[in-house]
Each structure stands twice: as structure tokens, then as C-alpha cells.
Amino acid sequence: MVLNDERNRRKPSGKNPTTGRPGSDPAHHAAPKPGFEVRSAATKILAAVIDKKTPLDGMLDAEHGNPAVRGLSEADRALVRAILHSALRHLPRIEAIIAGLLDTPLPDGARSLHHLLVVAAAQMLYLDVPDHSAVDLAVEQANHDPRNRRFAKLTNAILRRIGREKEALLASVADLPCFPDWFFARMVEVYGPEAARAIAEAQMQPAAIDVTVKQDTALWAERLNGKVLPTGSLRLERFRGTIPELPGFDEGAWWVQDAAAALPARLFGDIRGKRVADLCAAPGGKTAQLIAMGAEVTAVEQSRSRLTRLQSNLARLGFEATCVLSNLLDFKPDQPFDAVLLDAPCSSTGTTRRHPDVLWTKGPEDIAKLAELQEKLLRHALTLVRPGGLVVFSNCSLDPSEGEEMIERVLGGDAGLERVPVDPADWTGLEDAVTVRGEIRTTPAMLATEGGIDGFYACAIAKI
Numbered sequence: 001m002v003l004n005d006e007r008n009r010r011k012p013s014g015k016n017p018t019t020g021r022p023g024s025d026p027a028h029h030a031a032p033k034p035g036f037e038v039r040s041a042a043t044k045i046l047a048a049v050i051d052k053k054t055p056l057d058g059m060l061d062a063e064h065g066n067p068a069v070r071g072l073s074e075a076d077r078a079l080v081r082a083i084l085h086s087a088l089r090h091l092p093r094i095e096a097i098i099a100g101l102l103d104t105p106l107p108d109g110a111r112s113l114h115h116l117l118v119v120a121a122a123q124m125l126y127l128d129v130p131d132h133s134a135v136d137l138a139v140e141q142a143n144h145d146p147r148n149r150r151f152a153k154l155t156n157a158i159l160r161r162i163g164r165e166k167e168a169l170l171a172s173v174a175d176l177p178c179f180p181d182w183f184f185a186r187m188v189e190v191y192g193p194e195a196a197r198a199i200a201e202a203q204m205q206p207a208a209i210d211v212t213v214k215q216d217t218a219l220w221a222e223r224l225n226g227k228v229l230p231t232g233s234l235r236l237e238r239f240r241g242t243i244p245e246l247p248g249f250d251e252g253a254w255w256v257q258d259a260a261a262a263l264p265a266r267l268f269g270d271i272r273g274k275r276v277a278d279l280c281a282a283p284g285g286k287t288a289q290l291i292a293m294g295a296e297v298t299a300v301e302q303s304r305s306r307l308t309r310l311q312s313n314l315a316r317l318g319f320e321a322t323c324v325l326s327n328l329l330d331f332k333p334d335q336p337f338d339a340v341l342l343d344a345p346c347s348s349t350g351t352t353r354r355h356p357d358v359l360w361t362k363g364p365e366d367i368a369k370l371a372e373l374q375e376k377l378l379r380h381a382l383t384l385v386r387p388g389g390l391v392v393f394s395n396c397s398l399d400p401s402e403g404e405e406m407i408e409r410v411l412g413g414d415a416g417l418e419r420v421p422v423d424p425a426d427w428t429g430l431e432d433a434v435t436v437r438g439e440i441r442t443t444p445a446m447l448a449t450e451g452g453i454d455g456f457y458a459c460a461i462a463k464i
């Protein structure tokens, strides 16, 4: 296996054949360079995401995460995260660039070499890491790994070429959608080629932090140096640092919630004084909204640790709810509710701006299973509301099999249920998100001038 066009340049150089450096000993005998552990952690975690389908967030946790990150400083963990986000956000382009520089593909067994190259290329192409540092550390990594030692020279050659020809290489892949093929094909089928491209393009932009404010959004926009979106959420475009340090956090004046995630609660209209169940409630962004809207809320959640997190979030906000630890399918209250919100577990394909691992850890078979589960949960949720009551179903998937199509199936077979269409006049700035049936469907390509929004689906159903 050789680098395209590198053969003609090969001359006897007097350099060490393994490291490509003049006269040096193999790097695996030396102490690791600063930054080596960060790259090595990023490579291991990328392998776990792509090859083992392990979600990224848990692996980056300082206490319970992947052993490779546990000993790292906060700054180093942040760098691991930045490298991985860049690598996963642009994976098809990075892989195409690397493949184009080889005249034969990497052998099937060379997965760790693939990951090492992707990690280094992501830093060179999409982050401000100096090329020489990314190249040196990648060559050192190759030398440290007995599986990759024989590829150290190739690693050096590929990465140096990426450094030299960066602009042209990036231009050569600029039309490639950064989605796995199966997902892009599905987006084209559902939204059409142009919209699918816009969605793929939008998901490459990291998402800003949005917050929902309890009262007086304009005042908090000033204090937090944020911008009020047409949807009412406050966007902190220039935010850097940690959330708990921001003004208003300790006093519970606001909570973090993507602008799209704040939309489903709006479908209830006026719920002051009503008994509302928030099903699948943790970490509680929508529970907080329903309480702020004046409802008496029961929050149901099956995960103990997540319910604890919801309770501490509500305590910080000075809010109260009845919290029930239960699988929703086993939840049988004494009295039906006036309204129910089911924000169902889903594939989360609308959140790839924040979670670029999602599309590499989930596949079409997961989406099909989740759609089945959602239908079961919705059918149960519908039994929990009184006649005349309202059920809002929502989730953050871009796939209509988890939204529009499933709702169609549930409504189609039941004369006692009716979709309640939203009025586009109430959705200024987000009119495109109102479907012909009066549901809400956002994609990351919407609110583009404001920096985008997560993909979300929401629909209101009345029980007659």
C-alpha cells in the first residue's frame, strides 16, 4: 500500500525507515510528547463510536467515562471532545480525502490506522491545530502501536500531503454530504434532494446554547448577552465557559433547552390550573415549561438517575412537580389527566449538531425499533387523558417513521381521536415548520439566519 503519487518522490534519504525522521530512534522508545495522550484517547474513542456503536457523551465523562479520558485535565478532555466532534461531523469528507491519497485502500484489519488518520486529519482540516503537531503526534501514535508501526511512514506521507494541499483537498469533497449513505438516502426520500442537502450542510455547524427564561426574556437577553429568537427562546451565540457560572443560573432564572425542544409545550395553549402529565420527562426541560405555564405537573420517568437529575433541575428553578419513577407502560394513575405530553425516546437524528456521533451509532434498524416503541407508548399515553383532553406527542427525530407516519397510523384506526392543527399565524418566524396537516416539523436547516435549530416533530391530538 503506497500513497498516490508518493512513489515517484521516493529517494534514498538516510532517514529512519520507520519514523521518516533523520537518524532518529523509533519514537516508541522515547517518552510520549505532550498531546500524545489526547490524540491517543481521541483515537480510541473514535474506534468505540464507529466500530462498537458506543455513544460519545458517556465516554467523555470525567468520572465514569472511557479509561482513556479519566486521567485527563478538563482542558485536555475539551480538546478530545473538539477533535471527535470535528471528526464525526465531517467523517465522509475526511475519509474521502484519505482514500483519494492512497492508491490501494487500507486493509480491512487496519481500523486503528484509519481512526488515527481521521483524528489527525480532522485537526488539520477543521481545527486550529498546527499541521506539524498533528502529523508528529500521529506518527508517534503509529510507532507506539505494534499494529501500525509499519505504517508510520505512510501516516507521515499522507498527513504531510493533507497539510500541503489542504485547500484543494477540501474543495474536492465540498459536495459530499456529511451523512452516512443510508441516512442521506432517507433524507432525500423524505425531504427531497435540495432540502436533504441543506439539512446535511446545516448539521455541520455546531449548535449554540439556547435557554428558556422563566420571566422577562428581554431582561435576560441583556444580562446574558444573548438574542431572543422568533420562537421566544434566548440564544447565547457568543457563550464560552461553563453554564453554572452564568448570571441567573443559581437563582434559577432560566434553563438550557434547544429552541426546537421548547416548541412542543406551546401546542397545549392555555393550561393554567390544568393537571398535566409529562411522560418520559427527564431531564425536565419540558416539565419546567409546563410548570412555568401554570400547570399542575406529574413527571413520569423510568430512569432513577435521570429522575434525580430532573428533581435537582426543578429544585434549582424553585419549581415543584409530582415525580413518579416508573416505566410509562406500567403507569396507571387513579384519575385521568386534562392533558398529557409524551416526548418519546427516539433516534435523536435531529440533534446531530450537538451529538455528531448519533448517525454513526444508530442505523435504520434502530429507527424501526424506536418507532414501534413510540407507538406503544403513545397508545398507552392516550389512555391517560380524559375525554376532551389533549395529548402532545413529540421527539427529536428527523425520520417521519418516528413522527408523521406513526401518528397517521394511530389516528387512522381510531374515530375517538382527532389531530388538532396548529395555526401558522401563531408561529411567526417559523411558518415553514407548520406542515399541511398542522403539525410542527423542524429541521436543522430552519432559522438558518439565526444559526439553525434542532430537528423536532410535534403533533397535538384531542381525545373526543
Ligand SMILES: C[S@@+](CC[C@H](N)C(=O)[O-])C[C@H]1O[C@@H](n2cnc3c(N)ncnc32)[C@H](O)[C@@H]1O
Pocket (backbone or CB within 6 Å): 261, 279, 280, 281, 282, 283, 284, 285, 286, 287, 300, 301, 302, 303, 306, 326, 327, 328, 329, 343, 344, 345, 346
Ligand atoms: C427524549 S428524553 C426526554 C426529554 C425530556 N422530555 C425533556 O424535555 O427534558 C426521553 C426520556 O424518556 C425516558 N424513557 C424512555 N423509555 C421510557 C419508558 N418506557 N417509561 C418512562 N420513561 C422512559 C428516558 O429515560 C429519557 O429520560
